Amino acid sequence: MIEFEAVSRSYGSTEAVKQLDLIVQPGELFALLGHNGAGKTTTIKMLVGLLRPGRGSIAIDGFDVARTPREAAQRVGYVPDEPHLYDKLSGREFLSFVANMHGLRAGTADAALAAQIERFGLGSFVDQLTESYSHGMKQRTVFAAAMLHDPRVLVVDEPLVGLDPHSIRLVKDLLKAHSQRGATVFMSTHTLTAAEELADRIGVMHRGELIFLGTLEELREQRHVVGGSLESLYLSLVDERGKPTPESPSP
Numbered sequence: 001m002i003e004f005e006a007v008s009r010s011y012g013s014t015e016a017v018k019q020l021d022l023i024v025q026p027g028e029l030f031a032l033l034g035h036n037g038a039g040k041t042t043t044i045k046m047l048v049g050l051l052r053p054g055r056g057s058i059a060i061d062g063f064d065v066a067r068t069p070r071e072a073a074q075r076v077g078y079v080p081d082e083p084h085l086y087d088k089l090s091g092r093e094f095l096s097f098v099a100n101m102h103g104l105r106a107g108t109a110d111a112a113l114a115a116q117i118e119r120f121g122l123g124s125f126v127d128q129l130t131e132s133y134s135h136g137m138k139q140r141t142v143f144a145a146a147m148l149h150d151p152r153v154l155v156v157d158e159p160l161v162g163l164d165p166h167s168i169r170l171v172k173d174l175l176k177a178h179s180q181r182g183a184t185v186f187m188s189t190h191t192l193t194a195a196e197e198l199a200d201r202i203g204v205m206h207r208g209e210l211i212f213l214g215t216l217e218e219l220r221e222q223r224h225v226v227g228g229s230l231e232s233l234y235l236s237l238v239d240e241r242g243k244p245t246p247e248s249p250s251p
């Protein structure tokens, strides 16, 4: 379970996230939507402990991310929007390093590596240095690393960018299956068709504020639209508030 309680974060005078209250339950696949600069990545970085909230608190399965970072981190798998690997390690070495970091014992780590290499189809390149990988190969390797310890909470920032159609299907199936097995899945995305297809609940962030939280059906009801696509509902909701641009920061 993920709990944000009155979380805010600023960069200088820019309020990136304002008073965020949000609970995502085990077994739930939650999609956070928002225009560029809405505050999604800031929210995710606070959730995985890479940024400290300016105010408020975040808990993962009851463990406060700031006060008990180790316990919180053990429960999280994180896939950032830009996959970062160590150029001079092979994919397998990188995965072993991550398994080691999570404290997996040798036998368990070997089995976990084999399972994720198979799942993400890394076999043909996993022993090459990661500096030779394409973006999609890196992304699949980072996904495999995030799944090694079977995290209770999976956090993914823009999971589908740069993937080929086969890998997109693979990742979508993984996200759905992981939540159906009782994990909490939190993703941010601009791919509204994927959010529509996968998410149990949607949050729409605009200028750092959560301006909608609920199911697609609840969004349709709120917008008084029968059967509208998430894309059309999202655009009408956000455009009503005025499009954010770098030249017009929040008042």
Ligand SMILES: Nc1ncnc2c1ncn2[C@@H]1O[C@H](COP(=O)(O)OP(=O)(O)OP(=O)(O)O)[C@@H](O)[C@H]1O
Residues within 6 Å of the ligand: 011, 014, 015, 016, 034, 035, 036, 037, 038, 039, 040, 041, 042, 043
């Ligand atoms: N390191 C930083 N220093 C200063 N301002 C920042 C920094 N990171 C983000 N911001 C600002 O915080 C706000 C929220 O940015 P954030 O990256 O969280 O948005 P986002 O919703 O993830 O955007 P995108 O969809 O483009 O990735 C923006 O106004 C952005 O300019």
